[in-house]
Amino acid sequence: MKNFLLLILVLLGLLWAPVELLAQTQRLGLHQVVDLAREQSIAAKQATTQKKNNYWQYRSFLADYKPQLSLNGTLPGFTRSFVEVLQPDGTISFQPVSNNNSMLNLALSQSLPMTGGTVFVQQQLQRFDDFARNNTLYNGIPFAIGLNQPLLRFNPMKWERRIEPLKYQEGNQQFIESLEQVALTATDLYFELLVAQVNLQIAEKNLSNNDTLYKIAQQRLELGKISQNDLLQLQMGVLTAQKDLASSRQAAAVASLRLKMYLNSRDERELQLEIPKEMNDIEVDPQMALAEAFANRSDAILFQRTLLEAERDVNKAKKENGINASLNVAFGLSNRGARPTDVYQRPQDREFVEVQFTVPIMTWGRNQARTEVAKANQELAQQSVAQNKLTFEQEIFTQVTLLQMLQKQVKLTALADQIAANRYQIAQERFILSNLSVTDLGIATQEKDRARRDYILALRDYWQAYYTLRLLTLYDFELNQKIKYQP
Numbered sequence: 001m002k003n004f005l006l007l008i009l010v011l012l013g014l015l016w017a018p019v020e021l022l023a024q025t026q027r028l029g030l031h032q033v034v035d036l037a038r039e040q041s042i043a044a045k046q047a048t049t050q051k052k053n054n055y056w057q058y059r060s061f062l063a064d065y066k067p068q069l070s071l072n073g074t075l076p077g078f079t080r081s082f083v084e085v086l087q088p089d090g091t092i093s094f095q096p097v098s099n100n101n102s103m104l105n106l107a108l109s110q111s112l113p114m115t116g117g118t119v120f121v122q123q124q125l126q127r128f129d130d131f132a133r134n135n136t137l138y139n140g141i142p143f144a145i146g147l148n149q150p151l152l153r154f155n156p157m158k159w160e161r162r163i164e165p166l167k168y169q170e171g172n173q174q175f176i177e178s179l180e181q182v183a184l185t186a187t188d189l190y191f192e193l194l195v196a197q198v199n200l201q202i203a204e205k206n207l208s209n210n211d212t213l214y215k216i217a218q219q220r221l222e223l224g225k226i227s228q229n230d231l232l233q234l235q236m237g238v239l240t241a242q243k244d245l246a247s248s249r250q251a252a253a254v255a256s257l258r259l260k261m262y263l264n265s266r267d268e269r270e271l272q273l274e275i276p277k278e279m280n281d282i283e284v285d286p287q288m289a290l291a292e293a294f295a296n297r298s299d300a301i302l303f304q305r306t307l308l309e310a311e312r313d314v315n316k317a318k319k320e321n322g323i324n325a326s327l328n329v330a331f332g333l334s335n336r337g338a339r340p341t342d343v344y345q346r347p348q349d350r351e352f353v354e355v356q357f358t359v360p361i362m363t364w365g366r367n368q369a370r371t372e373v374a375k376a377n378q379e380l381a382q383q384s385v386a387q388n389k390l391t392f393e394q395e396i397f398t399q400v401t402l403l404q405m406l407q408k409q410v411k412l413t414a415l416a417d418q419i420a421a422n423r424y425q426i427a428q429e430r431f432i433l434s435n436l437s438v439t440d441l442g443i444a445t446q447e448k449d450r451a452r453r454d455y456i457l458a459l460r461d462y463w464q465a466y467y468t469l470r471l472l473t474l475y476d477f478e479l480n481q482k483i484k485y486q487p
Contacts, residue, residue, distance in 0.1 A: 026269040030190055030276040030463060033263070037186035038179050038485075040264050047178035054171030061164045065111050065157070073104035080131075100129040116155035118148045122332075125343065137336065140343035144332025144350060151327055151357075154319035159312040166305045173298035173474065179485050180471040187467050189262055191460035193255035194273045198456050200248040202449050207241035278410045278462055282477050286400045289473050293396050296474035296482060300392075303385045310381035317374035321367030325357035399469045406462040413451070413458040420444075420451035 028036075038044050079101070082094040109120040124141040256271050294300045333347035360367060427444035470476065474483045 024269060025272040026267060027272045027274060029274045030187065033190045033259070033273075034183045034186050034467075036263050036265070037182050041182055041186070041262055042264055043182045043185070043262075044179060047175050047182070050178070051171065051175040054168060054175070058164065058168040058171075061160070061168075065113060065161070067108055067110045069106075069108050071104065071106050073102070075102045075104065077101040077103070096132065098131040100127075100131070102127045111157060112149075113155075113157040113161050116150050116153070116157050119146070120148075121145050125340065127340075137338065138340050138343055139334075139336045140340075141332055141334045141350065142344050142347050144330055144334075146330030146332075146352070147327070149327045149329075151325035151355075152319070152323050153325070154316045156316075159308075159315070163305060163308055163312070166301055166308070170298045170301040170305065173296060173301060176296075176474050176483055176485055177298060177471060180467065180474065180483065184464065184467040184471055186259075186262065187463050189255070189259040190273060191456070191463070193252065193259050193271065194275065195453070195456055195460065196248065196252040196255040197273060198275075198452060200245070200252045202452060203241060203245040203248040206445065206449070207238070207245050211238055211241075275456065276459060276463065278407065278459065279466070279478065281407060282403070282466075284400045284403060284469070284477055286397050289400050289469070289475070290393055290396045292475040292482070293392070293473045297392075297472070299388070303389060306381050306385055310378040314371070314374045314378050317371045321360065321363075321371055323357060323359050325355060328352070328354040328356075396472055399465065399472055403462075403465045403469055406458070406465050410455075410458045410462050413455040417451045417455040420448045424448035 077100060080098045081096075083097050085093050085095045087093050103124065103126040105122060105124045107120055107122040109118055111118055122141065122144050124144075126139040128137045128139070130136070259271065260267070330350070330352040332350045334350040335343045335345070335347040337343055337345070424444045424447070427440060466477075470483065475481075476483050
């Protein structure tokens with residue numbers, strides 16, 4: 001009875017110690033840690049910044065296809081020098097020049113994505129001051145409208161209007177994937193610390209139990225109820241427990257620091273993690289998961305964009321290898337005079353028409369080679385996308401199957417943990433009553449510790465699989481809805 005009371009007092013002392021430290025600890029659950037990581041981690045902030053960058057890049061693309069109003073010119077354009085002047089007899093004379101040639105041009109332009117051209121409206125005023133002769137002249141275009149149109153050439157604007165929206169969608173989905181990756185990384189670090197803390201708890205309890213049993217064994221040795229060998233074996237158990245405790249404390253400290261660094265947390269309180277429970281059984285339909293993955297993942301958009309870019313490159317190779325021509329047309333009014341108002345009084349017609357072209361005649365097969373390279377790259381892109389789609393589908397099916405298996409694994413390890421804990425309690429009581437050998441008690445202790453660790457590791461694998469499936473599908477299977485975040 002005396003020995004039994006001693007054991008109870010020691011156990012009560014161990015249970016009482018953590019209560020005094022509760023005020024100095026911060027208790028967190030898995031979902032709290034995941035939410036903190038999404039809110040304040042550096043990785044989450046980088047994802048938000050990348051999303052903003054993606055948004056403004058798309059805004060810049062849209063702005064390029066809206067009317068552009070610009071003012072350009074030269075003001076002033078002063079020159080004082082000697083210039084070469086060709087004389088009527090063919091000789092050269094260097095004449096002094098001192099003038100100011102200033103110009104302002106106001107233009108409104110609009111891109112034409114369907115044709116690849118640009119239409120513009122402009123107004124221009126030019127002033128020329130001849131300081132050597134004390135003379136000033138004005139020249140200007142009160143109004144002009146024109147068109148710059150490539151003919152039989154590659155139209156980059158047509159392809160940009162198809163590809164850039166895909167890039168924007170892809171960037172938005174990558175933001176969601178980045179936050180889900182943050183959740184998965186936080187889960188990994190959470191269980192790294194949780195496993196370390198459970199090992200620390202096991203080490204502390206084993207040290208306490210071994211120390212208590214060793215003291216009881218010393219008294220039983222005096223009574224001749226235990227051998228010296230058994231006593232030494234218990235003493236080795238105490239020493240081993242002390243070594244395990246020191247190692248566990250170091251591992252827990254390192255894991256805690258890693259988690260705090262990832263959470264970007266400055267809280268100096270000691271983290272105390274809760275053991276999460278598994279969710280209610282989730283029945284995930286593989287076909288539904290695959291459909292959501294293709295609808296939500298950036299990879300699915302990347303497949304479309306890759307094929308479209310390969311098609312664009314083939315079109316570009318074909319168009320640039322043939323006849324390249326451009327049409328430049330302008331019509332308007334122009335005039336000159338000694339005063340600025342003279343430019344706007346009875347202006348004359350101003351017309352400009354120009355067609356430029358390049359016809360390849362002898363290229364020694366270069367043009368055909370470029371086209372064939374583009375076609376080969378297109379075939380390679382199609383094959384690569386087809387292979388990536390198969391890998392994509394296999395990854396989804398594998399992850400769904402793994403999650404379903406791990407749901408069962410958690411239940412089994414939880415039951416094994418409870419059975420091992422009960423068995424150890426019985427073994428401990430039998431040893432105190434001198435009804436169990438030290439060896440059998442050691443076996444029961446090892447089974448208890450292993451079952452506890454197996455349960456925590458099963459939980460870790462389960463939650464990692466769950467957040468991985470969320471990352472692969474961007475779908476919340478708890479709420480049955482697509483995952484969305486506001487930056």
